Structure formats: structure tokens, C-alpha cells
Amino acid sequence: MAEEYFNYFTEIEEHFQRAKGKLCILSPLDWGLIEAWKDAGIPLEAVLRGIDAAFEKWRKRPARARIQQINSLSYCSQAIAEEAQAIANGTPAFSKDAKPPFSLDDVRAFVAENTAKLRKSGCEDGATSLEALDLEALYSDALYSDVEQLEQRLTAIEEAMIAKLRASATEEALSETRRALNRDLKAYRGKMTDEQLAMLERQFLERRLLELAGLPRLSLFYLA
Numbered sequence: 713m714a715e716e717y718f719n720y721f722t723e724i725e726e727h728f729q730r731a732k733g734k735l736c737i738l739s740p741l742d743w744g745l746i747e748a749w750k751d752a753g754i755p756l757e758a759v760l761r762g763i764d765a766a767f768e769k770w771r772k773r774p775a776r777a778r779i780q781q782i783n784s785l786s787y788c789s790q791a792i793a794e795e796a797q798a799i800a801n802g803t804p805a806f807s808k809d810a811k812p813p814f815s816l817d818d819v820r821a822f823v824a825e826n827t828a829k830l831r832k833s834g835c836e837d838g839a840t841s842l843e844a845l846d847l848e849a850l851y852s853d854a855l856y857s858d859v860e861q862l863e864q865r866l867t868a869i870e871e872a873m874i875a876k877l878r879a880s881a882t883e884e885a886l887s888e889t890r891r892a893l894n895r896d897l898k899a900y901r902g903k904m905t906d907e908q909l910a911m912l913e914r915q916f917l918e919r920r921l922l923e924l925a926g927l928p929r930l931s932l933f934y935l936a
Contacts, residue, residue, distance in 0.1 A: 720746070720750050720756055720933060721743070721746055721747075721750075721933060723756055723760070724746050724756070724759050724760070724763075724785070725738055725746075727759075727760050727763055728742075728763055728785060728788075731763050731764060731767045732767070732782060736783070738785070739784065739896060740892075740896070740916065740919065740920070741784060741785075741786065741893070741896040741912075741916065742784055742785045742786070743919065744893075744912050744915040744916040744919055745785050745786060745789070745912055745915075746759075746785070747915045747919070748908070748911040748912050748914075748915045749792070750933065751911070751915070752911065754792065754796045755796065755799060757795075757799065758792060758795040758796035758798075758799055759792050759795075759796075761792075761795040762788050762789075762791040762792030762793070762794065762795040762796070763785070763788045763791070763792070765788075765791040765794070765795065766782065766787055766788035766790075766791040766792075767782060767788075769791070770782055770787075784896075786896075789908060793905070793908070814932075814935060816847065816848070816851055818935060819847055819851055819862070819932070819935070820847055822932070822934075822935045823842050823845065823847065825928075826842060826928045826930055827839045827842040827843055829926075829927070829928045830842065830873075830927060830928070833925060833926045833927055835873060835925075835927055837872070837873075837876075838869055838872070838873050838927070841869045841872070842869060842930075845862070845865060847862070850862040850865060862932065863931065863932050866930040866931060866932065867930070867931065869930055870929065870930040870931065873922070873927060874918050874921060874922065877921040877922070877925055877927075878917075878918075878921060881921060885924070886917070889916065889917050889920045889921075890913070890917070892916075892920075893912070893913055893916045893917075
């Protein structure tokens with residue numbers, strides 16, 4: 713469903729908190745994982761089912777084997793990958809004929825706000841690119857399929873911003889970001905594939921570069 717698609721991050725965060733049984737703050741690593749799953753096209757259903765499966769397996773262990781708590785979504789990565797494989801040939805997570813969960817006015821406000829943030833941060837190219845978007849042509853309130861066109865354009869603008877940030881970043885800054893990621897991943901590397909790790913490293917680095925530059929995320933996922 714469109715609502716679930718655009719609430720991908722929130723749904724996963726809340727489901728993990730419910731499974732854990734208490735309010736917890738997701739780490740930058742967790743948010744990077746969620747974004748990697750989203751970019752890889754992992755259905756929301758697979759992530760939620762994987763979280764449940766990981767916690768169920770953990771709870772079935774003898775009490776003495778449950779010393780290590782599940783404090784990160786990384787613990788659930790393998791179970792999520794298995795669930796994604798299990799439903800790979802199933803129905804899509806949302807309907808192309810569904811209505812998007814927000815209006816054209818919402819989109820206009822989101823784009824205008826991010827344009828102002830980019831200009832304030834000195835990213836004139838990005839601001840100009842956002843201003844040049846013909847929102848009426850790219851988006852309508854009628855069908856979800858219209859959202860994909862706009863999302864692709866926003867993603868292209870964001871990728872251009874990230875490419876410039878990466879090119880201008882010092883080797884020291886890049887190395888420190890990778891060291892931070894390695895520290896966070898140390899306990900979970902055995903539960904993730906090389907492909908997952910590579911994708912997570914890219915997402916973590918991109919998120920960090922944008923944060924350091926004070927630049928917003930442009931995906932419509934951040935509008936939901």
C-alpha cells in the first residue's frame with residue numbers, strides 16, 4: 713500500500729521498538745540499514761517479518777544464552793534477507809493504482825522548504841535544480857505511479873549533491889566515517905553478506921556527508 717511504502721522508515725522503527733518491548737533510539741547504523749533495504753527494494757513486509765523472526769529465535773534460546781540483547785537492526789539482517797527471498801515472487805508491497813498518501817500542496821511545501829535549506833547551506837546548484845522541477849507535470853494527486861517520476865528526479869538531484877560532497881571531502885573525514893561504521897558493525901558482521909555491508913557503508917557515508925554539510929534529504933520518504 714502507498715501509505716506503508718512512504719512510511720517505510722517509521723513502520724520499521726516502531727515495529728522494532730514493539731518487538732524489543734521498550735522505546736529505543738535507532739542508531740545511525742540502523743537508519744543506514746533501513747535506507748539500504750529501501751534502496752534494494754526489500755519489501756516492508758519482509759523487514760517486519762524478519763524482525764519478528766529474529767526476536768522469536770532469540771527468545772527461544774535458554775536464558776543463559778540470552779545475555780546479549782538485540783540492540784540493533786543489524787541483528788535481524790539475516791532473518792530479513794531470508795524473508796525477502798521467501799516472498800521474492802509474491803505480490804508487490806504497494807499498488808501502482810493506489811493514491812499517494814500526500815497531496816500536491818504537501819509536495820510543493822516539501823520542495824520549497826528543502827530549496828530554502830539548500831540555498832542557506834550554500835548549495836545553489838541543488839536549490840536551482842529543485843526550483844526548476846515542474847511539479848504539476850511530474851506529480852498528481854491521482855495515482856501512485858506519478859510519484860515515481862518525481863522521486864527519480866529528486867534522487868538524481870540528491871546524488872549530484874552527494875557526488876560533489878564526496879569529491880571535496882578530505883581523506884581524513886572519509887576514513888573517520890568508515891572507522892565509525894566499522895565500530896558499529898563489529899558485532900554484526902557475521903550476520904550480513906558482503907553485498908549488504910557494501911551497501912550499508914555507502915548509505916552510511918552518504919548520510920554522514922549530507923549531515924556534515926547541513927543538507928537535507930530530498931526523497932519523498934522524508935515527507936511522510
